[in-house]
Amino acid sequence: MKYFPIEVQKSIFDINFTRLYANGKKIILCDLDNTLIPYSESMPSKELIEWAEKVKTIGFKLYLFSNNKDTRVLPFSLVLGADGHLASAYKPFIRRTKQFLKKIDATLAEVVVIGDQFVTDITVAKKIGVDSIIVKTIDHKTQKWYTKINRLREKWYLKRLKKARPDLYRLLIEKEIIHE
Numbered sequence: 029m030k031y032f033p034i035e036v037q038k039s040i041f042d043i044n045f046t047r048l049y050a051n052g053k054k055i056i057l058c059d060l061d062n063t064l065i066p067y068s069e070s071m072p073s074k075e076l077i078e079w080a081e082k083v084k085t086i087g088f089k090l091y092l093f094s095n096n097k098d099t100r101v102l103p104f105s106l107v108l109g110a111d112g113h114l115a116s117a118y119k120p121f122i123r124r125t126k127q128f129l130k131k132i133d134a135t136l137a138e139v140v141v142i143g144d145q146f147v148t149d150i151t152v153a154k155k156i157g158v159d160s161i162i163v164k165t166i167d168h169k170t171q172k173w174y175t176k177i178n179r180l181r182e183k184w185y186l187k188r189l190k191k192a193r194p195d196l197y198r199l200l201i202e203k204e205i206i207h208e
């Protein structure tokens with residue numbers, strides 16, 4: 029079911045990309061802020077660059093999609109060595125992301141979205157019809173005001189998730205993505 033994430037992890041480093049690839053995923057569409065780096069940073073760490081190399085060696089195409097400006101996303105994408113990026117994605121709206129996936133000629137079944145926000149990243153994945161993985165927000169303190177507003181919508185989302193998927197809900201608490 030694509031409505032809820034297929035995987036819950038503390039960080040992108042905990043995702044088993046070899047297994048994902050074996051399960052048919054070929055394209056990673058990854059959020060930037062608080063998924064890969066906190067707002068307080070602008071460049072990928074050495075560890076992150078190695079991570080990107082690793083996933084590309086497995087065979088993945090790696091793309092970034094962010095609500096942030098091109099002036100932030102482009103330099104990061106270049107240093108990381110991503111295959112491309114979409115800035116000003118306007119998540120949770122899907123028009124720009126859909127266009128982007130079309131532009132890169134993506135098959136939806138091969139795409140996996142990775143992000144730290146239910147009401148932007150995971151919602152976009154659900155609306156487009158691709159699988160998603162939620163990771164823990166790197167730094168809560170550096171969240172933007174619009175992310176904080178989204179917290180209200182998140183409450184509503186989590187209420188439904190708890191009812192429909194108690195197993196997943198428990199996992200979210202276990203991985204410290206949400207707190208009871």
Ligand SMILES: [Mg+2]
Pocket residue numbers: 059060061062063143144145
């Ligand atoms: Mg984020």
